[in-house]
Structures are given as C-alpha cells and as structure tokens.
Amino acid sequence: MESLPSQWQQAKQQIQRVWFGRGAQKAKRLVIGQNLNDGIAAKAIIMMMLSFIAYLYLQPLLYMVTTMIKPLADLLDPTIKWIPRSLDWSNLQKAWYGLQYPEAFRNTLFIALCCSIFQVAVCAITGYALARLQFFGRNFAFFLIILTFLVPPQIIIIPLYTIYGQLGWLNTPLVFLIPALFGQGLRSALFIIIFRQFFSTLPKALEEAAKMDGASGLYLFARIMLPLARPAALVVFLFSFIWYWNMYYEPSMFLSTNFTPLSIRLSSLETVLLGPNLTGLVTAQNPITEGTKMAGAFMIIAPPLLVYMVTQRWFVESIDRTGLIE
Template identity: 60%
Template sequence: MKITESYDQAKLNLRQKLHSRQAGKVKKLLMGQHMNDGWLAKIIIYFLLAVIAFLYLQPLFYMMSTMVKSVSDLIDPVVQWIPRKIYGQNLADAWRGLRYPEAFTNTFVIAMTCSVLQVVSCAITGYALARLHFPGKTLAFILIIVTFLVPPQITIIPMYTIFGKLGWLNTPFVFIIPALFAQGLRGALFIIIFRQFFLTQPKALEEAAKIDGASAFRLFFRIMLPLARPAIIVVFLFSFIWYWNMYYEPSMFLSKGFQPLSLRLNLMQQELMGNSAINFNAGVGKDPISEGPKMAAAFLIILPPLIIYTFTQRWFSEGIERTGLVE
C-alpha cells in the first residue's frame, strides 16, 4: 500500500515538474529571458512602432495618393487611398503653377548658401566660446541664448526696417548676410551645438599644436574643424531643411521678385481658391478640383529634402549621437 502511494506521489511530482518545465518554456518563449526579447514583447513593440509610423506617414501617404487622383476619383467616396488610374495632370499643373525651375533655383540658392555660411560662422563662434579666453565671453554666450529664446515675430519689424534702409528687401541678401555672421535661422542653436562639441575634445590636441607653433586660426581649420564633421553634418542638414521650408520670413522680406517655393505654393493656392470658375465648393470642405494640384505642388517641394536625407541618413544619425543631441 505504501509502495503504491509512493509510486503515485512520485508520478504526480514528475507530472508537476513536466508541466512546470513546459510552462517555463512557454513563458520564456512569450516573455523572453529579459522581458524584451520574447514574442509577446516583440509583438507589442512592433505594434506600437507601426502605429507611430502610420501616424507620422499618413499625411505623406495622403499627399501621394491625392496628387495622382482625377477629379472623379476625388469626388467618389468609394475611392479612398488607391485611385482607379494614375492621373499625371496634377503634377503638370503644379509644375506650371509653382514656376518650379525658377522657384527651385531661388530656394536652392538660399538654402545651400546660407547653410554653408552658417556652418562656417557658427563653428568659428562655437569654438571661440568653447576654447578661447576673452573678456565678456560669458555675457556673449548669455546673449546668444537670449536670441535663441526670443521669438522671431518680435524682431521681424526692426529687421524689416533695417533691411529696407539697406536696400536688401526682395533679394537673397536678407538671409545670406545674417548667415555670414552666424545670425541666420536657428543660428544660436547651431552655435550651442558647436560649443558643446568642442568642449568634449581633449585639450592635449591644442597643447601639442601650440607647442609646434600653430596659431589659433591654423589650429581651428587644420585640427579642430576636421574633427567636428559630425556636428557639421547635423548643422548643415538642419539648416538646409529649415531654410528650405521657411515661409514666415520670406513672406515678410520677399514679397515680390525673388520668391522661393514656399511663397509660390501660397500664391498658387490663392489663385486656385480665387478662381470661382474651378472652385465651385469654396468654403465647404475640400475642393476636389484644386486638391490634386495642391498636393502635387506640396510633393514637389518636399521631394528634394527627402532625397538628400535618404543619402545622408547614416551620417546624420552618427552626427546626432556624437554631438550629444540625444542626451
């Protein structure tokens, strides 16, 4: 009798161990050993990433879908994302409405020239604030931070007055000259980025160069500036994108003549909305006739920055990490 009970107890214990081992395997498979490498954790993470990606990419998908739709597809409530056929006339209308070659050239000249000038001027300023010793350095850095905190709407009127007296209105000089002196768009932020980067560099490099007789300018351009390639890439890309997408400043300083793509898009939209012959639904929802050209124009504007970021994504990510912007 005792032998039978012992046998049943051993059998029960063995069965419990097997069930416990199987439950442990299932738990390890679902949850993972470190709570972030199991199937359940991966499913949750991928689901959250997919939702976030869709929220960010939905406007882009809507733009690309709308720009290739005909008027009949835009009116038809059945057609949501995929049109019945690709309609290319919207791109042709947007090309003509934007005056794309001229506006693209104007925008590229402003963005490229100002970005290069800002990289050089902000790098020199950031290096001076990080490494050199001169009277008023702390005060200068505080003033730079103040200019970063002040909204541009506060300074736009005195700047307009100054540029008007100098005869720079409706010319690219309203952006090129401030960029030359590290006062372009977000110039204070770029100075801070360079300053923080140069502060992380070892002082032994400068001391060795000074022992060899290198001057401050030679030390900066031959040693420190090549080391600042991650910061240069980050500042250049940020500056280029902000100059490319800016609208408020050009609307104030470039009201006629030299007009970038952002102003041409606004003028094109005003022409479409002001034409009662094609805008039969003005003020009531979306206009199915002008919606396609507007989305096509927006796509033509964002296409160059997307191409640039596609080819520079790796260097941009490395620059973000090495400049400490993620901290």
C-alpha cells in the same frame, strides 16, 4: 511490494511532470521573457506602438501622395479615401507649371545651400571661441546668443523689414545671405550651442600639443579642431538646409516678388490655377485644385527627403557623437 508495471507508470508520470514543467517554463520565458521586456509579448506590444506612431507620422504623406494621383471624379466621390479607381498624373504637370518649378527650385536651393554653408562656417568659429578661448565678456556674449534664440522672429520682423528696405535688400536673397554670413541666420544660436557643446568635449591635450609644435590659433582651428567637428558640422548643415528650405514666414515678408522660393509659390498656386476672380469663391479644400496643391507640396518636400535618405546613417551617428540628444 509494488509490481514492476506500477513502478513504470509512476516513473513515467514523474518524467511527464518534469518534462511538461520544463516546457511550461520555456514557453513562459519565450512569451514573457527573462526581464519582461525581451519576450514575444513585449516585442509585439512595442511593434504595435511603433506601427501606430509611424502611421500617425506617415498619414499626411500618404494622404498627399494618394490625393495627387486621384482624378477629379475620385476627389468628388466621398466614398474614395485612399485608393483611387484610376491614376491621374496631370496634377504633377499642373503643379510643375503652376509653381514654375525650375526657377523656384533654383531660388530655394541657392538660399538653402549658401546659407547652410555660411551657418556651418560662422557658427563653428563662434562655438569654438566660446568653448576654448578665454576672453573678457565670454559668458555675457553667450548669454546674448541664448537671448537671440529665445526671442520670437515675429517681434523683430518690423525693424528688420525697415532696415532691409533702407538697404535695398528686399526681394533679394541678401536678406538671408548677409545675416547667415554674420551668425544671425535662421536659428544660428542653436547651431552655435551645438558647436560649443561639441568643442567642449574635446581634450585640451590636442591644443597643447599643437601649440608646442608652433601652430597658430587659425591653423589649430582649421587643421585640427574643425576636421574633428565633422559630426557637428553635418548636423548643423542638415538642420540648416531643411529649415531654410521649408521656411515660409520670413520669405513671405521679405521675398514677396521677384526672387520667390517654392514655399511662396505654393501659397499662390491656387490663384495661378483658378485666377484671382475665382479664388475667393472656393473653400480651402477645393476638390478642383486639391490634387494639384498636394502634388506641389510633394514636389517641395521630395528634395529634403532624398537628402535625408542619403545621409541618414551619417546623420544619426553625428547626432549621437555631438551629444545633442542629451
């Protein structure tokens, strides 16, 4: 018969094995997780991947900000890449005057804001008609809309330039306002598809109940369907505003003088700073004007960034509700 101390030792060892076994299981569950994707290791890997992707996206912006505040001595020093020895805010002042920022900002804001409002109104009506109304040639009309989305703008730029020249619209905002007003603006086909997709998901009982109460087609669209389409309208407005704000190819063809937006002013900023005689003698990454060009680029992208930061929550919710991510 075993003695009492030996039995106590065996019981103690058994308790320790059970205790450490449970502790090992808890530690394993904590590190790996129950489903291999909710543990510390999986979360650490996901955070590392997200941090790397965020760095790839933010690196151009960080380079822009650090370059625009560098003095000329730091720009000429190859050992200084990110953190300058001193801060120089004169590049922002040079970019302000070189871009003629107040005037160019008004021109860009006028085009982006007016065209975006026109796009929302016209594309909403067109998308509603394609989604809810029955008329002859509806599918063919939708096919033509998709076709305009697939055709690159470079193919039709010469006919458009000729037509706008004959109408006297060149170097005026009419080259963007009139097409947007008639559903032929920048990427209007995509916005029509977004509205069509959204209106197709709404129940038909809303229209039937409104028609039973004597509502006309215009009243039904303006007072019932359009308020329900606020998520789609917000998505279309933000997309349209950003694309009109950042567009370069179309303004470079139609707005070469007089009514020029910020994108055109930025392309000619180096000529304004150095003069036409010295511009051809420098490289693309000229350290003399690199900080000023980065400052000008930052001043151009700052307003859309502020707009997105303010409307980010509603924008994400609207993207989810419109079904665009599907």
